[in-house]
Amino acid sequence: MGEAPAFVVDNLLQNQDGFGSKSKGCKTTTTIGDKTFVIGGENDESTLSVEVQIFDNPTGNWVTPIVLGTKPNTCKGLSAVSLNDDRILIVKKGSTPDDCIWFLEVDTQFVRGQKKIQGTDVVAWSKGARGYAEKPVVISGPSGVGKGTLISMLMKEFPSMFGFSVSHTTRAPRCMEKDGVHYHFTERSIMEKEIKDGKFLEYASVHGNLYGTSIEAVEVVTDAGKRCILDIDVQGARSVKASSLEAIFIFICPPSMEELETRLRSRGTETEEQILKRLRNAKTEMEQGNSSGIFDHILYNDNLNECYESLKKLLGLDGAAAATQRSAPQGIDLPTDHSVSKMDNKIIINCGTPELKKASKNLIVLDVSSLKGGAPGRTRGLDVYAIDSFSDGLNGINQPS
Numbered sequence: 001m002g003e004a005p006a007f008v009v010d011n012l013l014q015n016q017d018g019f020g021s022k023s024k025g026c027k028t029t030t031t032i033g034d035k036t037f038v039i040g041g042e043n044d045e046s047t048l049s050v051e052v053q054i055f056d057n058p059t060g061n062w063v064t065p066i067v068l069g070t071k072p073n074t075c076k077g078l079s080a081v082s083l084n085d086d087r088i089l090i091v092k093k094g095s096t097p098d099d100c101i102w103f104l105e106v107d108t109q110f111v112r113g114q115k116k117i118q119g120t121d122v123v124a125w126s127k128g129a130r131g132y133a134e135k136p137v138v139i140s141g142p143s144g145v146g147k148g149t150l151i152s153m154l155m156k157e158f159p160s161m162f163g164f165s166v167s168h169t170t171r172a173p174r175c176m177e178k179d180g181v182h183y184h185f186t187e188r189s190i191m192e193k194e195i196k197d198g199k200f201l202e203y204a205s206v207h208g209n210l211y212g213t214s215i216e217a218v219e220v221v222t223d224a225g226k227r228c229i230l231d232i233d234v235q236g237a238r239s240v241k242a243s244s245l246e247a248i249f250i251f252i253c254p255p256s257m258e259e260l261e262t263r264l265r266s267r268g269t270e271t272e273e274q275i276l277k278r279l280r281n282a283k284t285e286m287e288q289g290n291s292s293g294i295f296d297h298i299l300y301n302d303n304l305n306e307c308y309e310s311l312k313k314l315l316g317l318d319g320a321a322a323a324t325q326r327s328a329p330q331g332i333d334l335p336t337d338h339s340v341s342k343m344d345n346k347i348i349i350n351c352g353t354p355e356l357k358k359a360s361k362n363l364i365v366l367d368v369s370s371l372k373g374g375a376p377g378r379t380r381g382l383d384v385y386a387i388d389s390f391s392d393g394l395n396g397i398n399q400p401s
C-alpha cells in the first residue's frame, strides 16, 4: 500500500464549517496558506448551490471574492482537495458524468493577474474536461496575411477536431459577417463593462477597435470536445501566454510588405484610411512576432497550400492522425456517495457503493499530472480510470484498467 493520503477533506455536516460562516447549507473547507476556502451553500430541499467564501485566518475576517468563470450548477454535495496550492479540486455529488469534476483556481497566474486588476480577492471556476489534452492553437500575424483563410481551411478539413473561439469586437460587421459566427459584435461601453467584470481571457485595442476573447468563447469549444483555435493579435497572444490556458502559439508572416498590401487591398473590406493604419501596425506586429519570444512557430504564407501543409504538419495532422476524426470524450459516472483524497499526484475517489463493489471497481483514480491548462473556463486532460482496491491494490493505481 502506498503512503497515507497527504490531505483529505470530506463533506462537512450541515452548518458545521467550523468558522462561523453565516450561510446555511452543506460546505467543504480547504486551507491554503493563510486562507480557508469554504465552498458550498444553501440547501434548497435536496440540491446545493455552489458559493465561495474565504476566511482570512490572520485577521479573522470573511471575504466574499469576485468569482470568475461559469460556476458549477447545483448538486447534492461536494468534496474538495487542494492541488499544488494554486487550485482546489471539487467533486460534485449527484451530477452528470461530464459535470462532476471542477477546479477552483485560487492562486494561479490568471487569478493573480485578476486580483491586481480588481483590487480584491478573486477566484475562478474551471470545469474538468476529460479526454485528449491537445493544446488550444493561437494564430497571430498582421492583418491580411491569411490567418482567417488558413483557419477556414483547417476547420473545413477537420470539422470535428477544431472549434473557433468567436471573439468580441467593437468594429462594424463586414457585409458577409454574421453576429455570433465570425464575431460577437458589441458596443464599446458594454464590452468595457464585461472586461471590468472579468469576463475576458484577453482583450486589446487593435487598429482602433476593441477585440477580446471571452472565457465563455473558449469554454464552448472545449465543452464540444474540440481543440480551440484563437485568431488574435500579438498583444492578445501575449496576454494568453501569461494566462493558464496552455496553448501553441503560431505567428504567420507575409512574404513581403508589398504582398501584404496587395492582399489587404484585394480583399476590399477596409477603407483607404484603415488599410494604411493596418499596414503601419503590421510593421510593429512583425517585429514583435519575430522577437517577443511568445511564438513557438513562425510560418511564411507565400504559397497558400504550402503554408497550409506546414500548419497541418506542426499540428500533427499530416499523417495517419489526420484521418482519425475524434469523437467527444465521455464523462465519469460517479456515485452520489464517495470520499476524496490525494496521494502523490493522484486523486483517489473512493466509491464504496454496493453497485461499484458488485462491478468490482470501487476506486476512481484521477491522474493530476495529466492536467493541462486551467482557468479560464476549462481544465483539459482529465485522465480518469476505475480500479478495484481489493484485487488491483492501491499500488496498482499506476496501471489503468
Ligand SMILES: Nc1ncnc2c1ncn2[C@@H]1O[C@H](COP(=O)(O)OP(=O)(O)OP(=O)(O)O)[C@@H](O)[C@H]1O
Pocket: 141, 142, 143, 144, 145, 146, 147, 148, 149, 150, 263, 264, 266, 267, 301, 302, 303, 304, 305
Ligand atoms: N497565400 C496567399 N496568397 C495569396 N492570397 C492570399 C494568401 N493567403 C490569403 N490570401 C488572401 O489574402 C486576403 C487576406 O486574407 P485573410 O482575410 O485570411 O487575412 P487575415 O490575416 O485573417 O486578416 P485580418 O487579420 O485582417 O482578419 C484574402 O483575400 C485571402 O484570400
Ligand SMILES: Nc1nc2c(ncn2[C@@H]2O[C@H](COP(=O)(O)O)[C@@H](O)[C@H]2O)c(=O)[nH]1
Pocket: 140, 141, 142, 143, 147, 167, 168, 171, 202, 203, 204, 206, 207, 211, 212, 213, 231, 232, 233, 234, 235, 236, 237
Ligand atoms: N487581441 C485580440 N485580437 C483579435 C481578436 N479577434 C481578432 N483579433 C485580431 O484583430 C485583427 C483585426 O481583425 P479583423 O477581423 O478586424 O480584420 C486581427 O489581427 C485579428 O487577429 C481577439 O479576440 N483578441
